[in-house]
Amino acid sequence: MASSVSSTSTSTSTSTSTSTSIISTAATTTTASVTVVATTLLKKRSLVPARWAEPAVRAVGMAECREATLTLAHAFAADDYARYLVVDGDGDGDGTSTAASEKKDEHKWRLHVDILSYTVASHCMGGVVTAVGPECDSVALWIPPGKQIDGWWTQLRSGMWRLPFQLSAEGRKRYFDEILPLLHDTKAAVLGTRNQDAWYLVYLGTKPSSQGRGYAARLLQDMMARVDSENRPMYLESSSQANNAYYEKFGFEVKRDIFLERGAVPVRLSAMVREPRVSGGKVAAAYASMSPKGKKFGGVKGLVLGC
Template sequence: MVTQTFTSLFSQKLAYSSDKVRIVGVDEYKQAALTLAEAFYDDDVAFFFLDVPDNGGKTREQLWPLHLEILEYIVLAHIYNGLVLSIGENHEGVALWMPPGANMDDWYTIFRTGMWRIYFKLTAEGRKRYFGEFMEKLHDTKVNALGELDNDAWYLVYIGVTPKARGRGYSRKLIEHVTNKLDADGGAPCYLESSHIRNVPMYQRYGFINHSRIHLGEGTKKPVPLDIMIRPAMRFTKSTGRRMSTVGYKLGAAPAATTTA
């Protein structure tokens, strides 16, 4: 099982402490989802398929239960098929990583996590946005951006820190827990979509570079931007320190019109 394979990779750093990263188990998925729900409460991407014209005029406060429920499904899917990391006494920081070649879209995962319920929970417009644009566009963008390296890349799907715990370096630790290990083992590319422009400089400090920008809901009154970022494969050696790997490094070309500065 994918979860067991990648859990063993990082087990040496998982001693419990408020400032140390640990792997989230099935019995903790609700707490981890709550952290992400709080972290993404003001995020337009997270509400792209909830904040829709046919939802009866519901506010984000009224949409909160469904927002949280969807993230519970997503966290559980990553526990089964990927790597869910947590930091803080009460999971104040959480990151969802999907290892190379893994995903949460197979029917078995959809069934046992309850993700199939999302279809019936969303409005008609919400379903159109979630299944017809959100999932499809993110998948196609990742494949096109990474090219032949898509199956070699680690995907940082979600990372969030509760508002009260920000400024403690939790995001850095959640990212570097994986990237430091990858660099030490010879390097592998990493990929993410940043849903807020203010986070781009943070990811750049961790080695991610801007690839392009896409928009969800381009035909709506309020298109939602996403910055596509890639961390090329890097190698860490004692003699040279961290450097760009030259082994098999090739990224898909970004469209000139959408490349960010």
């Protein structure tokens, strides 16, 4: 009988232990399920708008002007044209790393950001600004056919009126006496009678941390679909010779090289034109297969204002 009691007790103990184990396992499973559900709910409650998180092209307004500005500022931080424009009173400088030169570099950076801030704002008001990514990872500035964005009201509201007071004496000569007339005349000469009928890509840039994801290609493809449906040409000035081959993949052709020559080293700009291609809904599919995703693309520079 004692043996029987002992066996029963052992059986009961084992049963209780097993039950406890099952309950514990169930509790663990329940906890894990709750954790998964909670995590899923947290993800769904993200404050980032879903359409921003996806690599879809969207229009940019004044509310995102700062983000778009910083994207372009970083994309063009080492651009020859950008550096040409923010020249200080001593000329292009010798690149020495003294305290004085570092202070000048900080001033040039702030001026560089200001110029792009005025430019982005002007295009938000009178042109078209498109972007991809939650933080404007890639940005394009466009001037539609026949549009002008250098009217006095736009310059006043965008802050562009401040630029003459911020540029150095040499910077004003470069911008107003050299750059604006040269770009205006070149665009008119290259496009001829179609000058007022073309879409003008003024800036296209991707922040360094987002390069290589095909964002710039998406912005180009989005506008190409629209422009092709309108049967219009596209025009840009590339400030980087390395990017010319990139644009050629999308149908752009170099029509003329021009040079800014007031600095120690001339800055070359390539005027490029893309003729309209396939019409309607076929355009996106036609160019999707040739998207140069994976190639790091910084940006192309066009005119700041005036054409």
